[in-house]
Amino acid sequence: MSFIYLLMILMLAIFLGFELIRKVPATLHTPLMSGANAVSGITLIGAIAYSGNENLLLAQILGSVSVFLATINVVGGYMVTDRMLAMFKSK
């Protein structure tokens, strides 16, 4: 059952995503993409548990590299998006 429940969340999130992103103006498409890079760094929260598990060295290494990479996405993505959005000024 839990799989079906996850599938339900997935379906709702996809439709919500379409509705929200349709409204993003073309002017902001580059920040949208770099922001999406940051959000996809969410993998980090899945990787943390493996990185902190000392019982299995291989999984710990894989998890830690994953934490490292996902953090690059999170920090790099949000920072560069902020840098760009700060430049969009009104008249």
Next chain:
Amino acid sequence: MLNTELIINAVYVLSAALFILGLKLLSHPSTARRGNKLSATGMLVAICVTLIDQNILAYEWIIVAIVAGSAVGAFIAKKVQLTEMPEMVSLLNGVGGLASLLVALAMLETDTAIDSYLVIIVLLAIGIGGITFSGSVIAWAKLSGKVAKLISSGSTVFSGQAFVNAFIVIAIFVLGALVVIYPQTANSTVYVYSFVALCIVLGVMLVIPIGGADMPVVISLLNSYSGLAACAAGMALNNNLLIVAGALVGASGIILTSVMCKAMNRSLINVLFSGFQTVKATEIKIEGEVKPLAADDAYYVLEAAQSVVVIPGYGMAVAQAQHAMKELQVLLEENGAEVVYGIHPVAGRMPGHMNVLLAEADVPYELLLEMDEVNARMANFDVAIVIGANDVVNPAAREIKGSPIYGMPIINADLAKNVFILKRGMASGFAGIENPLFFKDNARMIFGDAKDTINAIIRQFAG
């Protein structure tokens, strides 16, 4: 035990809400920055609360990885030139894909007895992650031109490529099936790592045949994949927030991909696989004469103009002409003219690339108009200045039935009263197609570096 899990999941709900609100605020430039900050806050609380997870026995490795990742991320974000945003987004797509691949592998290594449906999802996360990773690296290489000798920025096709690809796909499915059927045998590790290797090879094979002009589509699509990889990892790990965030990213990439494809009047299938078709040499000769104009003479026309539309392309970024253009815009406005910018969806090398470069040059976002808006008013513009754009203003898309770009929506610069084309020489654009715009009666070519040309006009205004 139950309590920490409950707290973690409750905070995840909050994080998901912040991600969604952040995206909602991205619907207008005036609120977008706040939206990005909300989204970042959502991420921060999600990461912090995950650290109380009972499965975490030691924090040393986590802390080292987070600190190192933050340092690298902050360094890149500060150093990157905005002209290089396509390269950066491409690299981050790849990094995201690899992160999802590794976390899925870690799960396979840790959990010894998992249901076969879960194994399928884990393999899906590995597959999408692997393709995203290697595909993005190739896209990055093509965009940056740094490994030009190894990977051409154009399309790379060799004989039997379709056959090789089909073989790889079949092998991936066979290996995947073996992993699912025999998860606990000694061979399964071999199967898993062969599966990983083949997915990475497939990513390379899928992107090498795609030409440089189609990179905006490829980056958007890989952006979507990086989200879907996170999504699949979330399904496997039973993690709601991963699913929601991954789905949002996936949806975003898919929408951008479709916007890009529509703007090129091509289907996604055509973009992904057209490298395999032999290009028909179109023998359409355009009659007429190109009329060059000196920058000094362009000044007299601009000085008298009431309304001017600027149509930028990637050439503007290459010449770094956006700051000079902003200077000229101010002079024209002081002279009583209205200046707007008409931006084609595929101008530049990624969606919205031109807008960011112009925003960097302090051009107010109200002046950045979309294609349909400027086209509706085109006949009323006294002057259209085309800077480093070519295919997106090519009237062959409207006029010449046999042209490869026939049917593509373009900015109708040729319908303005005067058209100035700032260009280095007569070379054709990415698509390699002759441009009849250059031969029109109302068109004048101003040859030379775009920045130097604009500066020459600025000097005339000052003098």
